[in-house]
Amino acid sequence: MADSRDRVLGNLRRALRRGTADDTAAVTVRERLAEHRPNTIPARATELSPDAQVDLFETMAEEVSATVARVASLRDVPGAVADYLAQHNLPAQLVLTPDPQLAAIPWDERPTIALREGIAGADDLVGMTGAFAGVAETGTLMLISGPDSPTRNNFLPDNHIVVLRAEQVVPTYEEGWNRLRALKTLTDGKFTMPRTVNFITGPSRTADIELKIELGAHGPRRLHILIVDDPPSD
């Protein structure tokens, strides 16, 4: 219905008293879209040192019922996962995304954990994914989709474990966008938005019945974040 497009845009232009070739307005819009100008950024996280930002991330994530464990390096991840599974009486089975960030985890040190790499299915109880960033101001994880990071792994398993390196913690959403744009520029020279960017703040919840918060509405019942302090070796 091409005429609907014309009709809607025509109505808008009439209301705005603008012809199709209003160059000043077009330039304004083009510039606004290109400049990525931040608006007011809350001082809550920006005034903190990087270490304090990681602490804030942890505090804020725990406030929304995520659990957080700090480990010194990727070497400690299998042990931390085993502890977590035992603590919650979960089977020692894990589906993990083929994310290169997770590739260096020495799972063979915990041979009792059965691993499956790939896309999560309806029956997976525990899933592990890597993170793109963690936003300190609200304890929010930023995850992006790609061939190595299917989105459904963030939502289908009842228990979602996310590995976040301390250096991935950013103060604000804006800094998350900056890092995202930079990443894409390095790979193919121009920024292409990932198909999906998930901001995740705590486990799934609902308050639709009498405004009482219940965790685990449709997404994960639990969200466990492993913060790895050590920067990657490469």
Place this chain on the structure above:
Amino acid sequence: MQATSHAFKENAHRALGDRNLQTALGIVKRNFAGQRTAAVARMPEFERLRDEGRDIKNHVLQHLDLYLEAFEQKVVGLGGKVYWAADAAEARDHVLAICRAAGAKTVTKGKSMIAEEIGINDHLEQHGIAPIETDLGEYIIQLRRETPSHIIAPAIHLIKGQVEETFREAHTQLDPARPLAEARQLCDEARALLRPKFLAADVGITGANFLVAETGSSIIVTNEGNGDLTQNLTRVHIVLTSIEKIVPTLEDVSTLLRLLARSATGQEFSTYTTVSSGPRRAGDTDGPEEYHVVLLDNGRSAMLGTEFQDILRCIRCGACFNHCPVYGSVGGHAYGWVYGGPMGSVLTPQLIGVKEAGNLPNASTFCGRCESVCPMRIPLPKMMRHWREREFERHLQPSVYRAGLKAWAFLARNPPLYRFVTEIGAAVLGWTGRSRGRFRALPLAQGWTNDRDMPAPEGKTFMALWAERQKRRA
């Protein structure tokens, strides 16, 4: 849906006598407003963010055509499709055509007010396609064949026992003796029943809280994760949205997101904020193969450049509902159409006509709380006054009402006469009511006295008392 906004008074009367509803509204009042206040107190920059939010949206509205074109170009560049719908019927046609092309039998749905606005569920059902609401609140009201009573908490008019009853009636395949009195059990039951539906559906329909022109993205904000399962597990994703949802950049949407959850539920950030850009990419192992965006106008472009333009800044947080004494007394269904509360009182007359919905702008005490909490600083009371003016101009009120208003206007324009008449009135009422101090019934004022007593005046008007007092002081 069939609007009953013209019957607001009857609806409100019924609502006031509905004990379950009154219990539920008590819960709303005890929670939302206080939660918002606490969240705002933790964000010292909040007032500045509100100014900026208003300015971002005003800028967008001044360039709406250009931002929509930029958005469309980006979506197409990513392999998605954009459909324009001048009205609800066109939007329904687009959605049905996409579903048919996908051979859809079932369609899962995330929460979308635009879906309510165009009545997509009935339309799909009439054409043999089963829509399945997946937001818990929406699922409950779909089972009950009801409409949402609040834009962010659609089933908030119900108490737990009613939900239990509904589930027992609908889920007959389950053990009738199962325990189901707690919210936890109700949530788990819905989760277990909906999970296979997510996996089996052919098409997923979501709304959009925002559209980003810079990247051609649609954004949904949820707490349950149902919207994400809806759009990720199906082969075809339809984003059902409207033209004013657009913002320029990711930076701009970050500012609006800081306002949204705090104003809505008092959360620092909603659990899931999902930014979607086009269909599955080469190499992706999941995600929808098709990504369609339906852009609805439905009367919005006609508000641009008028005294009602500011309502197009609305980000549907529901703060105006949560702080409104009228909504708090009668709930959302009394408003008789999709949008209730103060924002509904302003938007609805535009979308379905002032003849049907002219009552709504009158459903206000003009206390101004809605405007004072609106994250987009929308002057809601002012716009309700504009609708009242239009209603009066078009002679839509009953003749008694108009005559009364005219008589009052005549008196108010003649101060000596006004004083004379009110002095007589006050003296007569003061004298006749002197023994009881109140009236159980009064001629011409049954509208008041049917539900409560009218206190008797002191016998003198305020002006007279004031004059006496000034004299004493002198």
